[in-house]
Amino acid sequence: MARILIPTPLRQFAEKNDNVEVAGATVGEVLTALTTRFPDLKKNLYNDEGKLRSFVNVYLNDEDIRYTGKEATAVTDADTLSIVPSIAGGAHVG
Amino acid sequence: MSAEITLSNDEILRYSRHLIMPEVGMEGQLKLKKASVLLVGTGGLGAPLGLYLTAAGIGRIGLVDFDVVDYTNLQRQVIHGTKDVGRPKIDSAIESMKDINPFVQLDRHEVALTSDNALEIIKDYDYVVDGTDNFPTRYLVNDACVLLNKPNIYGSVFRFEGQSTVFAYEGGPCYRCLYPEPPPPGLVPSCAEGGVLGILPGVIGLIQATETAKLILGVGKSLVGRLLLYDALEMKFRELKLRKNPECPVCGDHRTITKLIDYQEFCGIPQHAAEAAPVNTATEIEPKDVKAKQDRGDKFVLVDVREPHEYQIAKIPGSILIPVGDVAKRLGELNPDDEIVMHCKMGGRSAKACDVLRANGFTKVLNMTGGITKWSDTVDPTVPKY
Numbered sequence: 001m002a003r004i005l006i007p008t009p010l011r012q013f014a015e016k017n018d019n020v021e022v023a024g025a026t027v028g029e030v031l032t033a034l035t036t037r038f039p040d041l042k043k044n045l046y047n048d049e050g051k052l053r054s055f056v057n058v059y060l061n062d063e064d065i066r067y068t069g070k071e072a073t074a075v076t077d078a079d080t081l082s083i084v085p086s087i088a089g090g091a092h093v094g
Numbered sequence: 095m096s097a098e099i100t101l102s103n104d105e106i107l108r109y110s111r112h113l114i115m116p117e118v119g120m121e122g123q124l125k126l127k128k129a130s131v132l133l134v135g136t137g138g139l140g141a142p143l144g145l146y147l148t149a150a151g152i153g154r155i156g157l158v159d160f161d162v163v164d165y166t167n168l169q170r171q172v173i174h175g176t177k178d179v180g181r182p183k184i185d186s187a188i189e190s191m192k193d194i195n196p197f198v199q200l201d202r203h204e205v206a207l208t209s210d211n212a213l214e215i216i217k218d219y220d221y222v223v224d225g226t227d228n229f230p231t232r233y234l235v236n237d238a239c240v241l242l243n244k245p246n247i248y249g250s251v252f253r254f255e256g257q258s259t260v261f262a263y264e265g266g267p268c269y270r271c272l273y274p275e276p277p278p279p280g281l282v283p284s285c286a287e288g289g290v291l292g293i294l295p296g297v298i299g300l301i302q303a304t305e306t307a308k309l310i311l312g313v314g315k316s317l318v319g320r321l322l323l324y325d326a327l328e329m330k331f332r333e334l335k336l337r338k339n340p341e342c343p344v345c346g347d348h349r350t351i352t353k354l355i356d357y358q359e360f361c362g363i364p365q366h367a368a369e370a371a372p373v374n375t376a377t378e379i380e381p382k383d384v385k386a387k388q389d390r391g392d393k394f395v396l397v398d399v400r401e402p403h404e405y406q407i408a409k410i411p412g413s414i415l416i417p418v419g420d421v422a423k424r425l426g427e428l429n430p431d432d433e434i435v436m437h438c439k440m441g442g443r444s445a446k447a448c449d450v451l452r453a454n455g456f457t458k459v460l461n462m463t464g465g466i467t468k469w470s471d472t473v474d475p476t477v478p479k480y
């Protein structure tokens with residue numbers, strides 16, 4: 001099982017976990033397993049067309065998956081996936 | 095030929111701890127003195143940046159800010175003091191910086207950075223340090239830096255986490271290479287999830303200051319091509335590879351952005367959002383009218399949809415707490431026949447909570463405009479604001 005690190009802004013959608021272990025042979029499978037376990041994460045990670053949102057980056061270890069084969073990138077148990085969303089600073093709304 | 099820049103004896107004494115290091119020395123200190131840095135924002139990140147870059151002896155520092163110091167800034171914006179509340183931040187910042195180092199030239203830009211003025215302001219500086227707190231300005235600073243070929247030393251903070259890197263350095267990756275688009279406003283964390291450890295922007299701002307000094311001195315290995323992540327709770331630094339995106343709309347091979355655009359629109363923020371439509375009495379109610387209902391003894395339920403830790407800070411008597419994320423799960427605690435008024439801190443989360451109720455067949459649902467903040471302003475000033 002690969003470890004996946006969940007950033008602060010998304011922990012509220014993942015039962016406050018900061019990291020979880022999920023099964024999957026590719027980045028896509030791991031993310032599917034993650035959003036199956038935490039359905040509220042889905043709309044924050046994917047747009048309506050089912051594509052990863054452009055303000056959410058996913059890294060396999062230190063490499064951006066956009067340059068390694070995107071969701072088809074192979075994952076092993078030794079790998080760590082990180083979700084890194086853009087943060088602006090102290091701005092607040094609502 | 096410009097006049098040769100030298101250090102006076104007073105400056106030599108002041109910078110002696112730099113001058114005795116071979117990595118800086120007289121040559122490096124003169125590089126710092128010849129350099130110009132634009133600091134966008136004098137808030138959480140800008141405060142330590144302004145103080146330390148001034149102390150280090152940068153020759154000319156420009157400040158962009160049009161905000162006014164308020165009490166909630168003082169927990170982290172250490173360039174401003176209690177006596178400065180109500181003053182323009184730029185005045186307060188310049189006063190602090192002048193006191194630290196009178197040899198630095200400080201340029202005032204007391205304006206909001208916009209597509210109309212950004213290029214004109216940025217073009218006169220060697221380096222730009224991004225200390226802003228919102229997406230429109232971040233994309234504006236990025237695009238302007240790429241168009242003008244100016245290094246953009248980036249930092250951002252959220253709660254206990256920070257990021258830093260150097261964008262647009264000698265054709266390197268830019269902010270849009272990392273994040274092509276901002277989150278839509280609805281997915282930006284609300285005030286409930288916001289907040290920041292006051293010390294955190296000190297750490298990130300000083301990483302930006304360090305990178306700025308290194309670029310000027312031409313020493314060490316900069317953060318170009320590396321995104322540094324800092325987690326204060328775990329006390330861990332990590333770094334991720336940051337590549338130039340060949341499809342980047344502003345710095346890629348087939349760029350579609352060749353001049354500054356409307357960044358509010360790009361970030362999905364409606365024009366004049368602050369001047370919102372007048373109160374719609376079918377769906378909204380003013381705090382003073384909620385108070386009048388309470389005083390008359392009207393039968394209604396006041397639901398506070400903030401988080402429990404916010405309820406501990408301040409609450410409205412007679413309210414019940416159902417955090418916005420729990421509303422859908424706890425519908426059973428509410429009666430669709432009752433009149434229900436919902437409130438939060440500012441009115442944003444409670445509007446969403448009202449939508450949840452309406453989607454579940456509740457018809458008598460009102461959102462209290464302006465939240466508990468407006469309640470404090472217009473009904474009961476003994477309720478603290480936060």
Ligand SMILES: [Zn+2]
Pocket residue numbers: 267268269270271272339342343344345346
């Ligand atoms: Zn780019």
